[in-house]
Amino acid sequence: MVTLRPSHTQPVALGELATQLGLPAPGSAVAVAGVTLDSRSVRSGDLYAALPGANVHGASFAAGAAAAGAVAILTDPTGAEVITGAGVDLPVLVVPDPRAVLGGLAARVYASPPAGLALVGITGTNGKTTTAYLLDSALRALGQQVGLVGTVETRVGPTRVKSERTTPESTEVHALLAAMHEAGCATCVMEVSSHALTLHRVDGVVYDVAVFTNLSQDHLDHHGSMERYFQAKASLFTPERARHGIVCVDDQWGRRLAADAPIPVTTLAGGAEADADWRIIADPDDPAAFALTGTDATLDLRSALPGDFNRVNTALAALVLLQLGHDVDDVVAAVRTDPHVPGRMERVTPTGGGTAPLAVVDYAHTPEAVAAALAALRGHTAGSIVVVLGAGGDRDTTKRAAMGAAAAHGAALVIVTDDNPRSEEPAAIRAAVLAGARSADATAQISEIPDRREAISAAVAEAIRRGPGSAVAVVGKGHESGQDIAGVVHPFDDRVELQTALDAWCGGGA
CATH class of the missing domain: 3.40.1190.10 (Mur-like, catalytic domain)
Structure with missing residues (x-):
């Protein structure tokens, strides 16, 4: 895990931080040079913030933080009990909601925001x-x-x-x-x-x-x-x-x-x-x-x-x-300088160039964003638009049908596939998107291809079949380089997969 920090800080007395929180100053003279809430990122001289988590309290990692060089701990009453039980011998600052005070402490330790920035x-x-x-x-x-x-x-x-x-x-x-x-x-x-x-x-x-x-x-x-x-x-x-x-x-x-x-x-x-x-x-x-x-x-x-x-x-x-x-x-x-914005209406072309459908990858993952992306693409093509989309699992479920409807209104063919299903059943997510697409008052054809790689390949093939001027939009994941399925992140980049499909169907530009 990479954490970017300044190479030098002016250590702050722990007593000053305690006073900032309205707490009595600890008995020992301790200087704090950094702050982190991730025990894996602890450096010598750090204040470790042991926060309550969804599954595990950060205080459970206090011993490891101490071994890594933490000089003090910020936590809540529950965390303080865990730390005492673990026998961790560090000064502990206890507040009801440590997350709510953490920004102010970090600002003090890092002298941030700095003047002139x-x-x-x-x-x-x-x-x-x-x-x-x-x-x-x-x-x-x-x-x-x-x-x-x-x-x-x-x-x-x-x-x-x-x-x-x-x-x-x-x-x-x-x-x-x-x-x-x-x-x-x-x-x-x-x-x-x-x-x-x-x-x-x-x-x-x-x-x-x-x-x-x-x-x-x-x-x-x-x-x-x-x-x-x-x-x-x-x-x-x-x-x-x-x-x-x-x-x-x-x-x-x-x-x-x-x-x-x-x-x-x-x-x-x-x-x-x-x-x-x-x-x-x-x-x-x-x-x-x-x-x-x-x-x-x-x-x-x-x-x-x-x-x-x-x-x-x-x-x-x-x-x-x-x-x-x-x-x-x-x-x-x-x-007027031309920027590169990863995964935002990013055009993808065959490796060797040559004739191919207009193909873009976009991060659109809300109904409005899907509609806007397809409308933007419509302004650059006179043919059919083929869109590949899904919806993320463990996220707002109420937008899925509306995303499908937006795709059906903006494209000639909608291919519903998996996005990042995470811990949810992929078929159930696809069903919600499909229901929205099919209920839209639109003329789009609707298709379901669960495997995202196969869906992207099929979209390119269909755009070619529909003739010159057709386009492909792969939306939802944008710049992401992985696909989260049941807690396992598999390497997957829509831009790479789209280029592979273009190479296969367009002969690499040959």
Whole structure:
């Protein structure tokens, strides 16, 4: 497990941390140089946070943490009893909810967020990763060292580490911010998930700019309702978490957020007729070109990725750059830099080139994202669209039928297959998606091929059979390089499998 931290920290007395928590100072003089909640990541001088887990309490690993060099432990009353029973001889800070105070402690130990590092936090159901990569690309074009934290990877300057979740735990977040500052980064661009906001992962961070892309059904297994999901997102746009907001008002949630946010907000609308500070005016002759028009300026921009939603993502990135103080002309030039956004409307071609159907992989895993991806693809093909999709197990079950319906409305052929079934029965997940597709008032053909590799190959073959101008969209997993089946992650990359199928059916471009 790779954990990125600064190479140097100024140790903080454990007594100072106890005082911060309102606890009496421990009797021993202990200095804390790092913080972690993962016993496998403990380094000498660390405060180990032993948190209650879904199956095992982190206090069960306290002895191992002590052996690895931990100098103190933060836990709850239950954890304290476990630690005492295990005979671990370390100072213990006991609070009712250790997760809720962990961000503040990590911020103190890592002196984070560091002065001079501009922070951008991006939230929303769809578009977080694309907007983050657009910003990263533009900032690099402006000559900056950039830190990136998100669904695909974490970057500290040139160093890259594959991400385990969209937003890391608070201990990692503050360590990363300190490491970015140490590496000379001028800006950190971070995807901020709703889970991160409700589970205290970004506590202690105040973003210079917070960005809202959109809100649609997702993660209701965690939040329980759209209202609670919205409130989680809206909490980013408070003085405790951000100084300025940029909000897309194309949906009801964005309009509500812009009206109610207690911080200054700049609004963006995807159409010329909408009421907003900035509006997108599409070029009728060029789907990639558009004008971003505000009260005092107009920026002539181009979207490097297809679809109306990517014009919005591009405009959001431009507005962030303006808010950070970059010159208009520099912003236009920087945003025109062509980024690589892994698994987001990512085109896949045969190894040897040659004639093949237009084929893309996209991370779309909500009804709205599936519809938007297929609509974007429709703008680039005159033939039939064949879509391969499934739905993830152990996640929001209520969106599965709607995903199937969205696919049926946007494609000529829908091939339902397995995504990441995780601990659920794959056939039951497919049945829900199939039911939605078949109930849609659409003319699409519906097919079921459980094996995802076979489904992708069949989609390419069918697109070829349907003739020139046809296209293939493989949606749901995007950049992911594994398929989780019954707790075992098997190597599987939609981009690799799609290219293999194109090579097989198109003769490798020969």
